[in-house]
Amino acid sequence: MNYKSSTIVLFLALIAMVIYHFYSVENGIEQKQTSDQKLQTEENQTSSDSDQELKEHFSSMISNGVDSTIGKFISQTTAKGKLDSMLAYRRNNPGKPGIQNSYGYIFGLEKMRGLIQRIDKINKDQDSVELTGVRVYRTISKTKGKKYFDVFMIAVTKENQDYPNLGNPDLPKMRETEDEDPILNYSNPCPTECD
Structure with a gap:
């Protein structure tokens, strides 16, 4: 042609x-x-x-209050699938420069037991409150002048309120009682500290 x-x-x-x-x-x-x-x-x-x-x-699920049985144990196969899914998501969404985008957070068992002990103590000592759960908030922490995503855990009442209530401006100013408050923070983030 x-x-x-x-x-x-x-x-x-x-x-x-x-x-x-x-x-x-x-x-x-x-x-x-x-x-x-x-x-x-x-x-x-x-x-x-x-x-x-x-x-x-x-x-x-929480319309009748926060039930102390919320949550499920999962198999290692399910956990691996969830972790693989998050890793794939992170590869496609690398995050903002200047802040480490972690996907896992390590707390020691001693600290976890301490959080539960504080919750149990409050439930025993205070008739006016019933703590039935733990809420995990994603937040930003700073160590050695560097910012990183972190989490903190805080007790939750049956009525689905944080305890202590951090967001209610009507509450009287709380005194700082780090040794008593059921709030746990400063995890060891992953990656790269756990990869």
Whole structure:
């Protein structure tokens, strides 16, 4: 095929594509891009529906108060799958420069037992409060002048309130009682300290 013939063939192919495009638009035949956009819209809607469904699920779990049996033990296979999923997420979302984006946090058993002992002591000594759970907040800590993601754990009442209540401006100013407050912080973050 010579240069002139190939040019004519390409020109005819272009005309055929344009005719097909207009025909498909007029007759409601979706093209791949439109289909992809539709899928994206459906995914966004599904995600929004999922978010609402999860919100309702978790709200219903504590609608009658924070039950001391919240949580489940999982198998090592399930745990590995969850960890692999988080590692894949981190590879795709490296985080903000200047702050270490950890995905795991280590606390010593002695400190964990100490947190439970503080909670048990408050439950024993105070009739006005019933602590039934522990909430874990993701936060930012600073060590040696460097910021890193961290977590702290705080006791939670049956009524789903942090104890002590850190966010209620109506409460009287609390005295600092590090040796008594059921709040545990300054974990050893991962990575890279545990990889």
